[in-house]
Amino acid sequence: MSKDTMRLYHVYDPMCAWCWGYKPTWLQLESALKGRLEIVYLVGGLAPDTDVSMPMEMRHQIASYWNKIESLLGTQFNHDFWSSNTPRRSTYPACRAMLCARLQGAEKEMLSAVQQAYYLQARNPSDLSTLIELAGEIGLNTEQFERDLGSSEIEQTLMQELRFARSIGGNSFPSLFIVKGESIIELPIDYKDADATLSQIEQVLGKF
Known part of the structure; x- marks a missing residue:
């Protein structure tokens, strides 16, 4: 790919509640841009292993974010997660899972699976066992997925992606x-209006 190729980078973390809240608007935007602009997903690495x-204080803080997003955007959350799991502030495993799924051509499918497991099914994507289960549920080669998940190649890719x-x-x-x-050019995130962001992108496209 030429360095002069224009790309839209979507930086996300599979365990970021605001990314979950943004998802319906993002999917509208992505659909509107299909075939017009190269879209590249980048994992964000919100929290290391x-x-x-x-800590209980952090649990309450993150749970309050969920409540805020519910109130602002109408996003659905299953708050049973906090009582049925032992939460850890660790999103790197889920980020690696995205990269492993990408190798099998299913990053978006894995992202949806992780988000639904975490926010709707009260399952913990910080646990490798959950990630491997989800890989199987979306039809990935779970042996390859599990092997890749612990590989030095995926770790190197993760670090490179976070740096970029x-x-x-x-x-x-x-x-x-x-x-x-x-x-x-950074685009402001409009959580409710895909058309507003689309208009901004079209302005940028017109300048190049």
């Missing part, structure tokens, strides 16, 4: 950037 359970996302300004999620050559 840990086996330590989430940060280099264009992707420090919060979701984030959108149009990149062509050395030009980087």
Whole structure:
């Protein structure tokens, strides 16, 4: 691919509640841009690996985000997650799962599976067992998926992707950037109106 190719980068984290809230609007935007602009998904790496359970104060804080997103956007959450799991502040495993699914051509399917498991089914995507189950549920080769999940190649890809996302300004999620050559344009996230973002993208396309 030429460095002068124009791309829309969607920086997301599979366990970011705001990404879940943005999903319906993002899907509308993505559909409207199909065939007009190359869209590239980048995992965000919200929280690194840990086996330590989430402190109660943090649980309450994140649960409050869920309530806020529900109130603002009408997004559905299953709050049983907090009582039926031992939450950990760890999204790197889910990010690796996206990269493993990408190798099998199913990143978007895996993203949907993880989001639905986490936010609707009260399952914990910080657990490798959950990720492997989800890979099987969407029809991936689970032996390959599990092998890739623990591989040095996927770890290297994850670190490279996080560095690139940060280099264009992707420090919060979701984030959108149009990149062509050395030009980087960040688009504001409108959680409710895909048309507003589409108009901004069309303005940018008209300038190049």
